[in-house]
Structure formats: structure tokens, C-alpha cells
Amino acid sequence: MSSQKASIFSSSITTITARGGRASTSRLACTSSKSSSRDNYTKLSRANFFRVSIPSVMLLLISPNNNNTANAAEELMKHNEQASTFYQDWPNAQPSDIIAFVTTKATKGDPKSILKAMDEFWTFYPTYNLGKEKQEILRDVERECKPIKLIEFGTFLGYSAIATMDESRENGTLEDPEFLLVCVEAEPLHAEVAVTLLEYAGFDESKVKVITGSANASIPEVKRLLKGQVSDQVFMDHCKPCLKPDLVSLEEAGMIQKGTVVIADNVIYPGAPDFLAYLDANGYTTELKEAPFEYDRSVWDKSWTKKDDAVSVSVKL
DSSP, rough: OOOHHTSSSSEEEEEEETTBBBBOOEEEEEOOOOSSSOOOEOOOOOOOOOOOHHHHOHTTOOOOOOTTOHHHHHHHHHHHHHHHHHHHHEEESSTTTTHHHHHHHTTTTTTHHHHHHHHHHHHHHHOOOOOOHHHHHHHHHHHHHHSSSEEEEOTTHHHHHHHHHHHHHHHHGGGSTOEEEEESSSOOHHHHHHHHHHHHTTTOOTTEEEEESSSHHHHHHHHHHHTTOOSSSEOOOOGGGGHHHHHHHHTTTTTTTTTTTTEEEIIIIIOHHHHHHHHHHEEEEEEEEEEEOOOOOOOOOTTTOOEEEEEEEEEEO
């Protein structure tokens, strides 16, 4: 992120630039419901808009333009050759079409193979999704902070929820009897896919629950499921204009405490300046972790250029 872009924020919001594909190390003062105030080191770095499926003819029209290496051209040719049969074998007319692909390509009970299959599917059908790089940002925070009570707004087809559950199993928090991830997805067809893929990954509803509805309207049910306890982590990947009001509603519901980590995607593009300003003015320390905008529209829009983006990681002080 350029210094010019970073300058729109006050000094309490820090921009972290990835070096060599990894984030620089930074201190994050998160707490979980199982620990008092503590410092954690973390390497910090989706959006619930309409999704677009790209017909094969559009992808096959892509040609390398400026500054592409020979390797990139070879990869494009290979991709286009695969596309000639992929769309016939794996249509994407409705959200549930990804299930057949994942259950064919990925191993049941292996979350990482499921995430890999979803990434592969979206290579041919570009869409808004968390993606590999931002997934690592999320996992890094969870690895260090080890949250027990988690909320996710904007679950889509379950990619980020599967990543969170996998990381929680690896870091040991999934075994905590109080562990619970509550996911909220506005579109019922998306929520159904998320539930199916979470189950295929080996996670049951005793540890992860998916609610259908708008994030704000679902807050009372989220609070009920979490038994009125505050949340250790909130991941917000739904509509960008909803970030600020939904965070305020969580605060008013008593679900944010000192040490709660609030993570939000796409805060630079499409952008959420009011959300970032609210964080800055209301007792949060925030770091912006640079990561490219995940949806490459150049597949179908030749005027499209890559967009800078960032994930915000905030801690309530």
C-alpha cells in the first residue's frame, strides 16, 4: 500500500507491508475467554456481493499483454487448455454445483484438501472469496490469539469457516468444551453449501453453527448461541457499508470486550473508510495488512486493473 493511501488514516492505524509474500511480525494484544490480558505476536495481513460465473468463451479470449513472462504465458495456455473441458465437466449454474467438484477432488475429513479444491474451482469461476493469501492472515491471528468464542459475518460457501475450524483444530482450541464458531450468511443457498462442506470437512454443529439471515438481525441469535458471552474474535466479510453499524450493534449487545479481535476484509477495496474511522475514534488499535483484492475481473473485463486491498486487524483496548 502506498504511503499516499496510508496517509488517509490517523497514526493509530498501522499499515503493514508484506515482505517476500509474508507479513512482517507485529504485536497484537488479543485476549481469549480462556486468558486474561496478554500480548501475542502475530503476522497480520470476502465480501458478500453478487457472485459472477465466467463462461469458458470469456476465459479463452484472454491473451498475455504487457510485462508477462514466458512462464506466465505458458501457464495461461495450460489454463485455457484445461478450461476447454473443465466447464463441460463442472458447470456452475447454482451455488451447490461446487459440492460435486469438492467431494470428487478433495478427501473427506481433510479441510486443507477441501480449501485447495475450492481455490481450484474458483480459478475457473472467479468470484469474491477469501483466497489463499488472506486465509493465511486469518489463520495467523487465530494461531496466536487462540479464540474460543468466534463470530463470522459473511460465510458465503464456507471457505473461511473451514479455514478457521482447521486452524482451531491445529492449535488445540477446538478441543475446548466452550469452543464455538457462529457463522452468519444472508443467502440461504450459500448457507446450505457452507453447512455441507463444513460437514464434509469433518466439523459438526456442536462446534460450528451456520445462521441464515442478515448479520445485524441475527445478532440476538448469535448472542443466544454464545450463551451471552463476549466474543474473542469477530471476522467481518459481508457488505462493506454494514461493517460499522454491525460492529456498533455487537458492542451494544455486549459482545465486544477489551481484547476482542475484530478482523475485516476489503477495507481498502471496495473500501470501508467509515468503519476504519470508527475503529480509530472508539478505542481500537488497528493494523492494516496488505493483500491483493481477490477477485480478478480481467477475465471478463479487459479494462480491469488489479486493486490494492487490505485486511484490518483491530483489538479493542
